[in-house]
Amino acid sequence: QVQLVESGGGLVQPGGSLRLSCEASGSIFGVYAMGWYRQAPGKQRELVADITSGGVTNYADSVKGRFTISRDIPKNAVYLQMNSLKPEDTAVYYCNAKFPYYSDYANYWGQGTQVTVSS
Numbered sequence: 380q381v382q383l384v385e386s387g388g389g390l391v392q393p394g395g396s397l398r399l400s401c402e403a404s405g406s407i408f409g410v411y412a413m414g415w416y417r418q419a420p421g422k423q424r425e426l427v428a429d430i431t432s433g434g435v436t437n438y439a440d441s442v443k444g445r446f447t448i449s450r451d452i453p454k455n456a457v458y459l460q461m462n463s464l465k466p467e468d469t470a471v472y473y474c475n476a477k478f479p480y481y482s483d484y485a486n487y488w489g490q491g492t493q494v495t496v497s498s
Contacts, residue, residue, distance in 0.1 A: 381405045381487045383474045388492030391464055395496070399459040401474035401489055411477045411484065413457045414448060417470035417494075427472070428459060441467075464496045 387399040399415065407413075414429025414437075428438045428448040436448055447460045457474065474489035 381407060381476055383476060383487055383489035385472065385474045385489040385492040388472060388494045390495045390497065392498050393465060393496055395464050396460070396462045397464065397494060399461070399472055399474075399492060399494075401457045403455040403476060407455055407476060409478060411479055413450065413474070413476045415457075415459045415472055416475055417468075417472045419467075419470040422470075424473070429475070429477075430457065461494070464494075466496050468494060469496050470494060 382404045383401055385399060385401050387397060389397060391397055410432055412429045412431045415427040416424050417427050418424040426439055427442055428436065428446055430436045430448050430450055438446060445461065445463045448457065449460070450457045459472070461468065471491040472494050473491045476487040478485045
């Protein structure tokens with residue numbers, strides 16, 4: 380089975396940058412997409428960015444132009460470079476892997492890493 384481990388969260392001032400990493404163990408052969416979700420206090424979990432097995436990227440409107448998702452296929456890793464951070468980016472960020480499963484998808488999740496943007 381697939382296990383996802385995130386790292387790179389922390390405390391940063393507004394306008395600063397962080398880089399999140401997610402490494403997958405176990406086979407990810409057949410994955411449809413990997414990406415990042417976040418959940419702020421009192422909010423639903425939302426998609427931040429993802430990248431398909433074909434390399435197509437997708438971003439939430441709120442992070443376009445500031446965040447960049449990338450991958451390292453030999454390392455089974457995905458990254459999220461976050462620049463120009465705002466207080467509203469504060470959330471727990473979760474790595475996600477999505478696989479086709481019957482007529483829907485199966486989701487695997489990392490444990491989450493806290494990102495706090497505050498002065």
